[in-house]
Amino acid sequence: MKPKTIHIQDVTLRDGNQALKRPWTIDEKIEVFDLLVELNVDGIEVGFPSSNETEFHTCQVLSKRAPKGKPIAALSRANQNEIAVTWEAIQKADCPRMHIVYPVSDFSIKHVLKISEKEVLQKIRNSISFARSIVGPGIEIQFSGEHFGDAIENFAFTKEAFLTAIEAGANIINLPNTVERYRPMVFVNMVKEIKDVVKDKAIISIHTHNDLGMATATSVESVYVGAEQIEVALNGLGERAGNTNLYETAIALHQNGENLNINFQRIYPTAKRISELTGIPIGEKTPIIGEDIFSHRSGIHQDGVTKTLHQSKGAYRTFSPEFVGRMDKETISFTNQSGHKAIEFLLHQRGIQVSKEGIHHLFSLAKSISSRENNREITEAELVALSQSLLTYQ
Structure with missing residues (x-):
């Protein structure tokens, strides 16, 4: 079940930056982008271009700066206007990727969206079909089912939602643990079920948050049930307790014999610089990069x-x-x-x-x-x- 290739997709410039007390300037984002290129992550999500003009401009700059062949993603809600803006922001990248997110959990559908499951499927189908119509056949479209980790109550519907996304043109299915509520193997077993349904119709991606301190474990174990892409962040930055930590994930996979493209020697200097840029200190007991671990x-x-x-x-x-x-x-x-x-x-x-x-x-x-x-x-x-x-x- 383990994939032949494991892709490390970094979301620091989007998920990490949006959670900072002082979001980065464009110059700081360029520096972080260059650090990610030096680390040789497999792909970079550069931002949320439809959120404001500054973000849009920054995503344009970073997309044009991207190395040849490096997937450059940007996030959009399932809204046609926002999708069009997102595509305009990243289309100059050598390898642009459209990333569309929409909730799939029973709780979110009932209490946040307040619409029917049928309407959710229609929203997914319409947004991805529209995205495919403007990006063309050769561009990757990633669909994230927000709150996937909380979709236990309506899991049959969630499977249908992802199949709908694939039929509409998505070729990467991202499974977020938007809020970590359960032990790792509950989520991992859900990933396995989705992999069994999706098979080779799309790449399975993982995006976990660290509310209970288990994001790295959850992401790493998901690889062994078929996940081909892990979304991570430098220094574990992200909303609340943060996202899956790039360094911990990469080292854990390396220690278990997996081949990654990461430039491991760039981990510590990158971590130190990110700490300086955010003002968030590195705890002395922090795995991989803490002062006290040797x-x-x-x-x-x-x-x-x-x-x-x-x-x-x-x-x-x-x-x-x-x-x-x-x-x-x-x-x-x-x-x-x-x-x-x-x-x-x-x-x-x-x-x-x-x-x-x-x-x-x-x-x-x-x-x-x-x-x-x-x-x-x-x-x-x-x-x-x-x-x-x-x-x-x-």
Whole structure:
């Protein structure tokens, strides 16, 4: 069921930007676009051109800037005027893609649209047919069934909605977890059912939000039931808790043997620059890009780290820092949770040799200082000074 090719479609410039407290200027969007090109994502959604004139102009600029063969998408609601505006904004791209969204869940149809299911099908059919009539036969049209992840109550209708979209001319079916409400496998099983219905009539795409913190897991597992495209965002930007994180998704798939086109070495510098451009700090425990993810303080972990430090697979390391473009390395620090190996390793790095008895003495001394002073970390410089006092005394 797993597809031969997995496409990474980035939505930072649309979904990520629309959720920022201060949306980016056109110059900032150009910089982000260039970062995405350097990362070599498979496709880029550049915005929502019918929302305002500035957005329209920006989408035009970015579309013209796009490399040859790079799919450039823009979002439109299922409205003919908006579809026409969207096409005008992106048609100068070498590989433009029309993206149309309309709700398909029972809740949204009853409480937001307040129309019948028959009218929903007609809206989907009319909007996609119109889009196909203006873009021609060779252009990709992606249809997103908004709130797909919440469509459990009317799932038979949802299948019909997607088949209607395909019949009208859509060749990519996007399945959004617009609001994450359920565990990953509930959504993944829904994806599998849609894949079984759609078969090879259209590409299956996934777009998940992170309300419960499981967007990456949901997206990655969806690949293994037939999803060929995953929509992601830099630094996990997006509405509320954000969209599926590009870095986590790409690394997870890579670790499971999947071949992606991503330039992995550009991950860390891109993440740092996006943090600067948004003013949103990177948490020290953030996977892949956090400051603390190559730090080791537990004695048991430190022992395993020192024994596998230069191996491709570390005892407590998923990937090497340099693989994602980081200039740092695995670090060992001494706290009252650390072991003898931490002191031995830190001193050895400074070219200081101490006997086993000396290491044991320094261990006891450092533990005592840490515990006495509110369990603080003992710095490498302090350990060196303590070792020199010990050696002098000896």
